[in-house]
Amino acid sequence: MTSVEIPSAVDERIERVWADRPGLLGFFTTVDHKRIGIRYIVTSFIFFFIAGLLALVMRAQLAVPNGTVVGADAYNQLFTMHGTIMIFLFNTPVLAGFGNYLVPLMIGARDMAFPRLNAFSYWIFVGAGLFMSLSFVLGKAPNGGWFAYVPLTDKTFSPGINLDFWGLGVAFVGISTTVGAVNFIVTIFKLRAPGMTVNRIPILAWSYVAMGFMVLFAVPAITVSSALLEADRLFGTKFYVPDGGGSALLYQHLFWFWGHPEVYILFIPAVGMVTTMITTFSRRPQAGYVWSVGALMGIAFISFGVWVHHMFATGLPTTAMGFFSAASFVIAIPSAVLYMAWIGTMWGGKVRFTTPMLFALGFLIIFLIGGITGVMVASLPFDLQVTDTYFIVAHFHYVLNGAVVFPIFGALYYWLPKMSGRMLSERLGKWSFWTMLVGFNVTFGPMHVLGELGMPRRIYTYDAGLGWAALNMVISLGSLLFAAGTLMTVANIVWSRKHGALAGDDPWQADTLEWSTTSPPPDQNFTAVPVVESLHPLWFPGPVRLAIPADVDTAARTQGEVGALERTTPITSGLDSLPEFEVLVPTPSPLPVLAALGVTIFFIGMLISAAFVLAVGGLVVLGGITTWAWRTEMDHP
């Protein structure tokens, strides 16, 4: 893109302006969205493998009838933590990680809108992750299922500390998701490169806008549902206690008001990734861009009107259920629009079957199956038959594992060269893909049949002679295959660190701005901020120039190397992306990690009901945030 020759003396100065502090201090104080993004990805993959390991133990237990690997209570803890970790500590944060890394690069910004808040969001995630992991160390992991229905989870039936780890941990990690969402929306609204008008925003950035708004409207519901649960458990309130005038059903409503949008909160960024990869590897402009963006927004909106389909078996009035059933059917329409756009892009293009593209295609097949079973369970009579059976387990693994994990693995192959500067092995990548695809379908495909045969979810063992044994053995073997496939990618990443071919700026001949800078990108991302002339800026670049010439001085200052030297990033108008002014990118700071530490102490205080610990945590948070807000008039004029 825009290449302005910069003398090396200036280069060094820019480097100094953007550099982190050295060593451990730098580790804890960095606000660089790229470091934070990679850290998010690494941390959440650790949780991915922990939760995967839990799943393998479950499969070992269920491989044969009357298995004796674990007992009933251990099994309860296993499936609860598997689901909880996968949703809260892997899927959500790993997508936040990719978004953190990619969104500023894709829109031509030098960092996120609120870099320190970004660091805070990461440290909160770490704190919440450690908080929930602590339950393992104590051998008291949550055991009430990942959605923790009352009355099973109230103090009477779950007296231990187990469920408190869940209730508090979920509210805890919600803070991270929420501030992350605010950051994504504001970044994409205000920090886009000049010329990136609304109809030139990359689809991945749009998907993070949709995801961000869904988080802001949905996460409060689970914060409230788990806060009230904890109030019932810790303080004896009566929200969910029917004897005290409360309602157990209220919990389910609140939980699923978040729970269903959450599925799409995970799915929509994955759609953004897949669309990006399909466009790049089809070598042609994205088909139906406006329709696809509209479909994302449609899905985001409709997903708030379908939550009751998780509660069909609770005996609600038929009219209400009819409405939610219909809405659940309707959501298939925007999904179909997306499919048409993907097929259209490939149809008119010249497809290259690289590893990331294979993962994208794998996603297309898996999400199709998961989508179809989704339409099946949206229908009331069918749902009542398969509720709480393995059919449901199969369905949501197709949409949450298949349709989210496959894009994420594709994204690793696609964007890791940008992050590390080295290519992954295509050969090993293809092995990994095919192993994962076969393993996935062998694991979760037969579960549909098991569900039809009546095998309920969440049973820790079953008798021989029910006709479930053979399929369960197949499933357990398939899960090993799937695990082996994921490990191949890990091996590939480790291998590539030393032996991978150098990536260069743009190994895929892709279209979006992150490929216009070096791999890995410099700390300031762009020394000169590019001017965007089309939806595919690297494919259809406009004339090389610095700015839209409304005000030449402002333009040169905001976008040129002066901006990089001053540690600023341009702010542009929301719709037309005209450069307006610049903001200073905050310097590295210990305050985010300190404030997150305070929040962690606070939640530990809640867990052990110790007023002193609570107060200490509260004071650290208060002090941290006040100091943080103190000099804004100096930092952000």
Place this chain on the structure above:
Amino acid sequence: MTADAVVAGQIAESAVLGPQARSRRVGWWGMVLLITTEAMIFAALLSSYFFVRANSNAWPQGGIAAPPLGRISVFTVLLLASSVPLFWGEIAIRRGEIRQLRLALAISFVLGLAFLLNQVNEFRTLGFSAKDNAYASLFIVITGLHGLHLIAGLLMSAVVQIKAGLGWFDADRHQTVLLFSMYWHFVDVVWIFVFSSLYLSTHLR
């Protein structure tokens, strides 16, 4: 541009970061989105309130009397009135009149504090506890959460007042004031919903 010119330019330009409020700042968007998600928390709680109420035979439950309207109505007016000086303060600081801003912040703080003290007093004389039944739990948690937001608002106000006292704001640099007043207005507006739901609607027959 040569290196020298860039360096010289940097020094010259750093002084120029001036008035540029042609459109919404990132801070404005951040606060709007924070308020959106906070509003959803209250929406979820008030929905819970009406959900439980719709499933109850008697409301309030357990023979608790409907909350009296007298005192709280007066203090509601005081709380809502606390937003007015902030409007004045915002206009004043846009003209660079920091004395007026200080006065406006102080008046609003006192009104907010008065409301909070009345709430504390009401909690002490409530006659029921959150453990009694779902009505009591909802009433105490919702008004309590609003109280916590008010405390947060008062703390913010204190910080902003110190900054105003130090003279850190002028006609161009006062984003903190604007963001703080947005939050304060939100806490006030939420109270309209809480008051209508928890107090007024209980008296509807």
